[in-house]
Amino acid sequence: MSTAIGTRSSSARGLLTNGLTTVVILYVVLYVVYSRMEAGALTASAFGDLVNNSIPLAIAAAGATFVILLGGFDLSVAGVLSLVNVVLATHPMDGAGGALMSVVIAISIGAAVGLCNGIFVAYGGLQSIAVTLAMMILTRGLALVVLDAPGGSVSDWISDTLTNSLWGVVPASGLVALAVAALWAIFRRTNTGVALYAVGKDQTAAALSGINVKRTKCIAFVLAGALYGLAGFMLSAQTASGDPNAGSTLLLLVFASVALGGTAFTGGQGGLYGSMIGAATLMLLQKVLFSSGVQSFYIGLFQGFVMVVAVIFVNVITYVARRNREHA
């Protein structure tokens, strides 16, 4: 039976063993390295660029976190990113109103794909990897129908405003990321938010505790899809043009971000913040490697290396903490 003191010391240990702390430390270390290499790294504009670059991946990884917390796997992210991107590039809508319309369309596309995934996985009892692979191929095919080669142009209002900084300091895309983070904080405080962790850990126990497992799964896929849609919108703002293969390059980075952020692929452990900072870390790493003059074909090598080191680091800390607990 634990006392108040026991809980406090264990929460300190929890802070050490959770992936979020590790990835934050990693990010700060990398930023220090980056600031040593690049003279302008500490200026607002350099940071703004970094944030702008990271946002599409961060939001996509945030979406993927929902499904991975469930113990599932969602490949459809690549297809949704591409589809949203080509739709926005072929149907630009001007002005702030047009941008609002566009973001609604983007999120709707993602949520619709997520709903299909959710229905097949939760109510059809199919494997998430098979269903979402099919949805990825399907949506990528659809993207090619909409736009068969790179081209088109996203409305100026979107590509300008969302890559700019407000009052010259705060990157606008960063606010979108903060909004996503805030929504996650709210979601965590709903019954479904708690149920997501329960279902991811142990479906049987969750069902015996009265949780509607199927509904929880379906909602997770829909929310994931909606965030992919938003990520596609932000990606379009960055690239300002359409590319039917836009999402494919991000696919594996999405899972890398989630892993780096400390979310367990077995489900029930981790969180959205870790994934978002994990994404930012991967993009920062690219920057660091670029500015250190590493040739671009070595970048993958280094990224993989950093991931392995990060994963080993988390495991070692967890192992040490557990041993301390057992010998305490």
Added chain:
Amino acid sequence: MDAASVIPTLNVTGLHKSYGPTVALGGVTFTILPGEVHALLGENGAGKSTLVKILSGVVTPDSGAAELVGSPYKPQSILDARAQGVATAFQELSLLPNLTVAENLGLPRLEKGPTRLISRRDNEDSAAATLARYGLQLHPRAPVSRLSLADRQRLEIVRAMSKEPKLLILDEPTAVLSSTDWLFAIIRAETARGTSVLYISHRLNEIRELCARGTVLRSGRSIATTDLCDTDDAAIFEMMVGSSLATFSRDRSNIDRATESRLKVTDLHAGTIKGASFEVPVGGIVGVAGLDGQGQGDLFHALFGLTAIESGTVQVDGKAVKVKSPSQALKAGIEVCLLPEERKTQGIFATLSVQKNVTLGALSKVTTFGVMRRARGLKLMGEVAREVDLADRYFNFQIGDLSGGNQQKALLARVLSTGARTLLLFDPTRGVDVGTKQAIYEAIQRYAAAGGAVLLYSSELSEIVQLCDQCLVVYDGRIVAQLEGEEIEERRIVAAATGHLDASKTRRAA
């Protein structure tokens, strides 16, 4: 209490439930009165857990009816059952280890604050109130993964009680509790308020202490509801196992003492085992007895390479061996086989056929250059199936569709098919019916007589008394007694297993 004059809390008539070819319930009828603690008795596999699942809304019956306080009761889900007034503390614990005590208590709907979002403080306050009400000293914010097994069991019980049900179902609530005082006190407090309890336990003394009436299940049927004070243990056992209880005994003295022991363990430290030394002779059956969780699991796992051995030696036929993994245990000439205790999770491949499951343990015998030979597989299967009395019509069934007893026979067949000369059997008759037990006993005996050596753990003392030449009693990770021959009797084993007396004192007392 006159059954005719009051409306019963629960009235069940003619419940049936089948899973494929397996009949789990074949007609269950009984009545629970208000404020009563009603015992549900039956062997493993008698259908108790299926009945619990039906009453809790997890499973719907094929036919039959239930009435809850006079109105029809057909729960569609756990929440539905709960809303109608039935809450269950499950045996396999339905707590989520990655959530806190408070969150687990609140599931699936947690307390909301003014913002309509979950209020952590409100939840923790109400959890603290619930915990205090039932005298459970847990911190609401502690994650369940940090709780001991006993505390989890208590939390599971408190969670069911806190729903204030009309009928509370407790499935093996004392399996991991060292003392029943706390549980019995709160059960009595609840029944005083008119709550009825369906109490499922193997421990007859607990049931006698708590319950006035009990219903006995056998092979999925309700045999009788009896007033427990008028029924002695022997009569209850007879109702549970049927009158066809065959007696089985063996000649204990067929061991060749002159030869080297097959398995010799010296001062073994592994997991919770602290310094175990014993020998298993050729042709011998050595029993291991002990209460749950005294280290017997680690002992078997260590010998099979699943738990790391910290110190001590294991010798097979006089040669020291190192067992670091199950494949080493099989390959390096040790030829030890473990019949795992968790059949469903550790033993069977539920979706493969019985034959594949059996021959999997001896792939080298049925393959040529790595390719399966059907004919050889069938021949081997036929041979071992005869050994364990497994009917050949089951060979092509998916093993998951078989009854527990036949699954266990198939697993024993797998272990035998490897040709191992030493068997480690961990509770081989758990959850199987009497007939299968008999077949398993005979298979074990034949195996020993043919020159094999067996180390057998059983949670049923009578089994050890009947089968074994020597009995090791484990308590708190140590072997506290080694009984031989006529010394092996239930009273002595129990005394040693509860750790109060060592073997010599027992002898004097007896």
